[in-house]
Amino acid sequence: MTHTQKSLGEQNYEQFAERYAAAVETKAHNAYYERPATLSLLPEVEGLQVLDAGCGPGIYTEWLLKRGAQVVACDVTPQMVEITRRRVGNLAEIHQADITQSLTFAVDAAFDIVLCSLVLDYINDWQPVFKEFFRVLRSGGTLIFSCGHPTGDYLYTQRKQLTPGNYFNVEKFVTEWSGFGEPYPVITSYRRPLQATLNPLFKVGFILDEILEPKPIPQFEEANPEDYNRLMREPGFLCVRACKLC
Ligand SMILES: C[S@@+](CC[C@H](N)C(=O)[O-])C[C@H]1O[C@@H](n2cnc3c(N)ncnc32)[C@H](O)[C@@H]1O
Helix, strand or coil, rough: CCCCCCCCCHHHHHHCHHHHHHHHHEEEEEHHHHHHHHHHHCCCCCCCCCEEEECCCCHHHHHHHHCCEEEEECCCHHHHHHHHHHHHHHHHHHEEEECCCCCCCCCCCCCEEEEEECCHCCCCCHHHHHHHHHHHHEEEEEEEEEEECHHHHHHHHHHHCCCCCCCCCCCCEEEECCCCCCCCEEEEECCCCCCHHHHHHHHHCCCEEECCCCCCCCCCHHHHHHHHHHHHHCCCEEEEEEEEEE
């Protein structure tokens, strides 16, 4: 990729990085839904080396540091890198890096855990990304990621008529997010079937350990009753834990 060609992730998040950072600490979809589920897949992290891949505003990075992990964080969007630096200072090693490329800042087997929350939805081909995560994990290390749920994303894109609509394809779709104030950011993502979500893991050597199709926690209901009722009936996110040679 040339330096004039921005990745999809950067195009999406440079529009509203500060607004995203301000909202997601307490936004129901993150605070009462995705984060509790993803965090429940993490082991005790004290003393562990963790890569926060696609760290965004650094909420997970800060959470990990507070629990005694040694954290390397990276994100493709310069504004997000800056916000994470502001949040944690020099307590973590922070890089501007695109996870679809080689992670040149990391030697082989550098990490016990790779955490990649809500990042892969902006990447078409996951296999090279998982291959690089596999390389930087030590033997016995763990990859934890969250993404749009294959069924939930399919239902969402059908409801909003965003794609021609074939569950079995990896499809790009564009939508506006209204939950972060105006101007509404225009977000381009990929949705994919279950086989395109899990098979790239197996192809590079990961073993599936656990998946979660989480439901929102009770505090969500007061914040957003309409979405709460829907998410208690149909999935929004998928959280996955996979191991390297466990
Ligand atoms: C929804 S935010 C999630 C941030 C954080 N992981 C969290 O859950 O709080 C998505 C982040 O992924 C980053 N991102 C998207 N594509 C990326 C890529 N190819 N490489 C690195 N970061 C990427 C974006 O810049 C953005 O900060």
